[in-house]
Amino acid sequence: VLIAIAAGVLVGALWPAWGASLEWLGTAFIKLVKMIIAPVIFLTLVTGIAGARELGSLGRVVVKAFAYFLF
Numbered sequence: 001v002l003i004a005i006a007a008g009v010l011v012g013a014l015w016p017a018w019g020a021s022l023e024w025l026g027t028a029f030i031k032l033v034k035m036i037i038a039p040v041i042f043l044t045l046v047t048g049i050a051g052a053r054e055l056g057s058l059g060r061v062v063v064k065a066f067a068y069f070l071f
Contacts, residue, residue, distance in 0.1 A: 041069050 012019040048061030 037069075041065055044068065 008019070011022070044065045045061065048065065052061065
């Protein structure tokens with residue numbers, strides 16, 4: 001990710017027109033990340049509930065998943 005950020009800065013600084021033409025790539029990436037968030041949270045909850053042996057550990061999983069969802 002850091003290499004991609006550095007490459008983006010380099011392309012934007014040296015070839016701004018080409019960098020602007022690659023805007024669709026960034027937009028597609030953001031949409032892909034948004035699409036993946038809901039299934040990841042759902043699977044985190046299901047896996048946590050399925051593996052919970054105690055009620056206390058279940059509560060921790062729910063709180064973690066809720067925190068991931070908020071942030």
